[in-house]
Amino acid sequence: DSGVTQTPKHLITATGQRVTLRCSPRSGDLSVYWYQQSLDQGLQFLIQYYNGEERAKGNILERFSAQQFPDLHSELNLSSLELGDSALYFCASSVGTGDEKLFFGSGTQLSVL
Amino acid sequence: GESVGLHLPTLSVQEGDNSIINCAYSNSASDYFIWYKQESGKGPQFIIDIRSNMDKRQGQRVTVLLNKTVKHLSLQIAATQPGDSAVYFCAENRKGSTLGRLYFGRGTQLTVWP
Numbered sequence: 001d002s003g004v005t006q007t008p009k010h011l012i013t014a015t016g017q018r019v020t021l022r023c024s025p026r027s028g029d030l031s032v033y034w035y036q037q038s039l040d041q042g043l044q045f046l047i048q049y050y051n052g053e054e055r056a057k058g059n060i061l062e063r064f065s066a067q068q069f070p071d072l073h074s075e076l077n078l079s080s081l082e083l084g085d086s087a088l089y090f091c092a093s094s095v096g097t098g099d100e101k102l103f104f105g106s107g108t109q110l111s112v113l
Numbered sequence: 114g115e116s117v118g119l120h121l122p123t124l125s126v127q128e129g130d131n132s133i134i135n136c137a138y139s140n141s142a143s144d145y146f147i148w149y150k151q152e153s154g155k156g157p158q159f160i161i162d163i164r165s166n167m168d169k170r171q172g173q174r175v176t177v178l179l180n181k182t183v184k185h186l187s188l189q190i191a192a193t194q195p196g197d198s199a200v201y202f203c204a205e206n207r208k209g210s211t212l213g214r215l216y217f218g219r220g221t222q223l224t225v226w227p
Contacts, residue, residue, distance in 0.1 A: 002156065033215075043157070043202065043217040056214070090156050099145040099164070099206050102215060104156035 003027065006091050006105035014113055018079040021108045025072055025093030031055065032074040033094070033102060034066055038087040049074055050097050081112045125224045132190040134221045136203035139184060145206035147215070148177060148188045152199045160188070160201075190223075198225045 003026035013019055025032050034046040036059075045058035049068035060066075063081075068074045078085060088109055092102035126132045138146075144165040149157035161172045163179050163186075170177050176189040186203050200220040207216060 002158070004156075042219045045215065048214075092156075097214075099214075101147055101159045101162055103159065104149075106154075106156045 002103040004091055004093050004103050004105035006108055010109045012111045015081055017081050021076040021089055023074045023091030026103055029093035029095050031094045031097055032068055033092040034076050035090040036087050083112050086110055086112045123222045126193050128225055128227050130193055132193045134188045134201050136186040136218050138205045140207055143205040143207050146186050147204045149202045150199045193225050195225050198223055
C-alpha cells in the first residue's frame with residue numbers, strides 16, 4: 001500500500017458528461033500529480049500541485065481541470081467527456097518538488113460509453 | 114525528439130533466472146532515474162532509483178545500472194520469481210522541465226514462467 005488513496009476505483013459514464021476523481025496523498029506529502037494511462041500513450045503527465053498551487057502542467061486538455069485543497073487532497077475534473085478519455089487516471093504524491101520518487105495510488109478506471 | 118524508451122516491449126524468463134530490462138534516454142540533462150513496477154490493476158510501485166552521480170545501485174534482488182556515456186539504464190532482477198511478472202517502467206527526472214518532472218518510458222512486460 002503506497003498510502004495514496006484514489007476514489008472511485010471504477011467510473012462508467014456517457015459522452016458529454018462530467019466526472020470528478022479524488023485523491024488523498026500520503027501523510028506529509030505536499031505535492032500531488034495526476035497522470036493518464038492509456039494503452040497507446042503510456043503514462044502521460046497531466047498536472048502537478050504543490051501545497052495548493054499549480055506547479056507544472058503537462059498534456060492536460062482544456063476540458064480537464066484540477067485543484068488541491070487546504071487539506072492537500074486533490075480533485076481532477078473531467079468534463080464534456082469523449083470516448084477517447086477512457087483511460088486509467090493515476091494520482092501520485094511526493095514530499096516536495098525536487099528529485100524524489102513519486103508514490104502512486106491504485107488509479108481510477110474511467111470508461112466513457 | 115527527446116524520449117525515454119525501452120529496447121524490448123516484452124521479456125519472458127524462467128523462474129530462477131536473472132532478468133535484465135533496458136531503457137534508453139536521450140536527455141543529457143536528466144539527473145535522476147527511477148524504476149517502477151506495475152502489476153495488473155494496480156498503480157506503479159517504486160522499485161529503485163539512482164542519481165546521475167552514481168553508476169550502480171543495489172536493492173533487494175534488484176540492481177540498477179546507469180551508463181551516462183550512452184544514456185542507458187538497466188534493471189537487473191536476480192532469481193526472478195513469478196511475483197515479478199509485471200510491466201516495468203523507467204522514468205527520468207528532467208530538471209527544470211516545465212512539463213512535469215518525471216517522463217516515463219512505454220514499459221516492458223516481464224513474464225516469468227515456471
